[in-house]
Amino acid sequence: MTFYDGIYPFYPLQRTSFIFSTNLLTIILVFLVLAASFLLILPGIRGKSRFFWMFRILISLFIGAVIVALNFTADWAQASLKANSTYKSFSIAVVDADVGLHVGLYGINITLRGNPVNQLNETIDYNEEFRWTGQLDEQYAEALDRGLPNPILYIAEKFTRNSACGLIYQYRYSGRYASATLWTAFCCWLLANILFSMPVILYAGYMMLATAAFIFFSMASFSTIYNLPQCAFTIGDATFTTAYSHSFWLALATGVLCTLIGVLVVLLDLLVPDRVREVFSVGGDDDEDDQHSDFPHGYFNSSFLEGVAIEGGMKKGVTLDPLTISHLVERL
Incomplete structure (x- = not known):
């Protein structure tokens, strides 16, 4: 069989990247456009409040972008190893490769990269995605028909319904609840931004605390999988298990940031409410009545x-x- 750029002609190209998917790139682009749009109005703001507005906009958009992006990242948990393993079924050929498992809220990504990449007259560089939204058993059967390498098939088989590990039930349901709480956190973030432009700054602080709480709830939901016995993956002579990865720690950092902002806003509103409203460029009801009254001062002849x-x-x-x-x- 002939080759074309190191790939068998009857094998399709790898379908997705476990770090930057099209959904993730779209989210980043949308929030970058929003940030650029808000920054365009900064020259119209005078004085030192310009820097406060810039800081506030960037921090707020960062929190919103992280909350949405965490739903689509594929590295809430991961595991990797270097192993010597058989490459294909019905073959005794052994390859030296890096095997990786990346778990997200909507599915898993399995990577296989050879050391070196070109072995056995073939380019060994695979990245396969299996999603919970579809029938994972059918995706696994399709992978068998395509003749994917044994390490990929072995890991994917652990997530099928017939597997004794039951990983699909653990990760699928924990990811589903984690995603639901993250979207709730996003709604709380939207309400907090609306309330920050109104005289009720105290309630905006409460909504930031609610945003942090739902982020922590999503982390707790995903962490429930580690309360159950872990299924070990053995490839060749190496064994590995999954552990928390970048998205999990990013969610933790964002939750802590929202907590700090919420606590700071609530304390300042309780201690110096007038100063807080002045900083956020909002006024109370009494100030508005005085400013918009038809007869603010009385003059007598x-x-x-x-x-x-x-x-x-x-x-x-x-x-x-x-x-x-x-x-x-x-x-x-």
Whole structure:
């Protein structure tokens, strides 16, 4: 059989990257456009508040982008090893390769990269995705038909319904609840940003704390898989198990950041509420009433008041001298 650029002609190209998928790139692009749009209005803000607004916008967009992106990343947990293993079925050929397993909330990615990449007259560089949303057993059967390497098939078989490990039930349901709580955290983040532009800064701080709480709930949901007996993966003479990866620790850092922001806003609003509203460029109800009142200050005509005082004194039979009238005008 002939080769084309080191790939068998009847094998399709690897389908996705376990780090930068198209969904993840779309999310990053959307939030970068939002950041650029908000930064364009910064020159119109005068004084030191410009830097505060820039810091606030960037931090807020970073939190929102992380919350959404964590739903689509494929490295909440991972495991990797270097092993000498048989390459294909019905063959005794052995390859030296790096094997990786990357677990996300919606599926897994299995990577196989040779050391070196070119072995057995073939380019050994695979990256296969298996998603919970579809029938993973059918995806595994399709992988068998395609003739994928043995290490990939061995790991994928551990996540089928017929496997004794039951990994699909552990990771699928824990990932489903983690994703649901992350989307709830995103809704809380949206409400917090709306409340930050209103005089109710205290409730905006509460919503930031709620955002952090739901991020922590998602982490707790994903962590439930480690309360069960772990299924060990053995490839060749090496064994490995999954452990928390980048997305999990990024979620933890984002949750801590939201907690710090929420606690700081709540404390400052309780201690110096007027100063906090001034910093966020919002005013209270009393300030708005004073600013938008039709008659913010009263001005009286002294001549008119003198006439009113004299007329009132005459009606009551009291005669007011000019000195008394001047004192009354000064008091008013």
